[in-house]
Amino acid sequence: MTELLSGSLNNLTSPMVLFFILGFVATVLKSDLEIPNAIGKTLSIYFMMAIGFKGGVELSKTGFTGGVMISTVIAVILGIIIPVLSFFVLFKWLKLDVTNSGAIAAHYGSVSVVTFVTASTFLEQAAVHFNGYMVGMMALMESPAIFVSILLVRYLKKSTTDTAKGDLQDLIKESLFNASIVLLTGGLIIGYISGEKGMEMVKPFFVQPFNGVLALFLLEMGMLAGKRIGEFKEVGLVLFFFAIIMPVVNAIIAIILASSLGLSEGDRVLFAVLSASASYIAAPAAVRMAIPEANPSYYITMSLAITFPFNIIFGIPFYFYISQLI
Amino acid sequence: MKKLEIILESVKLNPALRILKECEISGYTLIHGVAGTGKHGRQQGFELTDVTTNVMIIVVEEPEKIYKAAEKLKTMLKNYSGMVLISDVEVF
Numbered sequence: 001m002t003e004l005l006s007g008s009l010n011n012l013t014s015p016m017v018l019f020f021i022l023g024f025v026a027t028v029l030k031s032d033l034e035i036p037n038a039i040g041k042t043l044s045i046y047f048m049m050a051i052g053f054k055g056g057v058e059l060s061k062t063g064f065t066g067g068v069m070i071s072t073v074i075a076v077i078l079g080i081i082i083p084v085l086s087f088f089v090l091f092k093w094l095k096l097d098v099t100n101s102g103a104i105a106a107h108y109g110s111v112s113v114v115t116f117v118t119a120s121t122f123l124e125q126a127a128v129h130f131n132g133y134m135v136g137m138m139a140l141m142e143s144p145a146i147f148v149s150i151l152l153v154r155y156l157k158k159s160t161t162d163t164a165k166g167d168l169q170d171l172i173k174e175s176l177f178n179a180s181i182v183l184l185t186g187g188l189i190i191g192y193i194s195g196e197k198g199m200e201m202v203k204p205f206f207v208q209p210f211n212g213v214l215a216l217f218l219l220e221m222g223m224l225a226g227k228r229i230g231e232f233k234e235v236g237l238v239l240f241f242f243a244i245i246m247p248v249v250n251a252i253i254a255i256i257l258a259s260s261l262g263l264s265e266g267d268r269v270l271f272a273v274l275s276a277s278a279s280y281i282a283a284p285a286a287v288r289m290a291i292p293e294a295n296p297s298y299y300i301t302m303s304l305a306i307t308f309p310f311n312i313i314f315g316i317p318f319y320f321y322i323s324q325l326i
Numbered sequence: 327m328k329k330l331e332i333i334l335e336s337v338k339l340n341p342a343l344r345i346l347k348e349c350e351i352s353g354y355t356l357i358h359g360v361a362g363t364g365k366h367g368r369q370q371g372f373e374l375t376d377v378t379t380n381v382m383i384i385v386v387e388e389p390e391k392i393y394k395a396a397e398k399l400k401t402m403l404k405n406y407s408g409m410v411l412i413s414d415v416e417v418f
Contacts, residue, residue: 037359288335289338292404296377300377300378
């Protein structure tokens with residue numbers, strides 16, 4: 001328990017988390033603080049390139065070990081069971097309608113890149129090793145949940161309007177070739193090809209400023225979360241608690257699965273974080289296309305303004321603690 | 327000549343452009359990042375995702391093509407926020 005408290009305290013006093021809180025507070029207090037949109041988008045591209053590249057370089061050192069295969073199996077299993085479980089909790093227990101249940105399940109089954117980045121920084125500070133190919137697992141876990149949830153909605157709600165061929169192509173394009181999947185996978189391949197030598201060339205850009213840039217990006221994320229606070233009322237208490245409890249349940253499932261298959265501590269924590277995180281970039285766009293009847297205020301507010309802050313501030317040290325217990 | 331102005335969510339931009347093509351409308355003006363408030367609440371303009379961003383398409387064409395496209399667009403936008411406006415214009 002003392003470890004959990006000290007881990008949480010260390011996390012809470014890290015500049016990244018404190019800048020996130022600052023962004024949130026500044027927006028709630030209606031400060032005129034603003035980060036231009038183009039910078040926000042550039043920062044997210046930077047993270048996806050940097051984390052993909054670093055993962056690829058690590059992979060070039062270790063090579064494709066048996067862990068890659070086991071992790072791929074875990075990623076696929078989690079990518080399917082988490083949205084199904086989330087869907088049935090929402091639909092059967094919480095009595096939410098089919099479309100909103102499916103839309104929210106897609107977000108909770110998919111992943112958040114920034115939560116992963118923050119967790120990997122947390123692990124580096126705690127000197128816990130994790131494998132480079134975990135970035136590939138993140139890319140792998142981004143889409144299945146979106147397709148699974150859309151299929152569940154289509155199956156249970158027969159009246160859903162048919163999707164035109166062109167619209168289906170847009171949906172597949174958005175889900176499989178969106179910016180984060182392209183950059184994470186591309187960065188991973190480039191990092192693998194160029195290896196340690198390539199890393200030396202780009203280190204001043206991708207490694208040294210990484211944490212500072214993360215602090216700036218989390219300031220922006222804090223502001224985005226703060227902007228959504230007005231929509232908490234619409235989300236309601238039931239979904240508010242779902243947005244906190246479901247990630248913890250998903251994280252525990254991931255830790256048990258990863259432990260039983262013998263993954264290292266760092267990889268277990270990252271699987272927990274991937275399972276606990278909710279998408280706020282890829283999933284909203286795909287869901288809006290495929291399930292237009294669902295309310296975007298629910299899924300965007302829940303993933304961006306409730307689950308994301310929860311994971312960044314409390315979730316990561318908690319999952320780290322749980323992974324040590326199991 | 328008629329002017330067709332369509333304000334719609336970014337996620338429906340490609341389907342809307344396909345409709346214009348089907349109606350043999352090849353020229354249009356596109357404005358990204360359109361923000362505003364309406365029946366569906368405030369469209370904030372940006373949130374790392376295009377879901378809360380609107381775009382505007384402006385077309386000037388023969389009335390027949392404009393009404394044909396407007397009908398199809400209206401059906402397509404059934405579950406989305408947005409507007410389809412038609413007005414008389416003079417091309418100078």
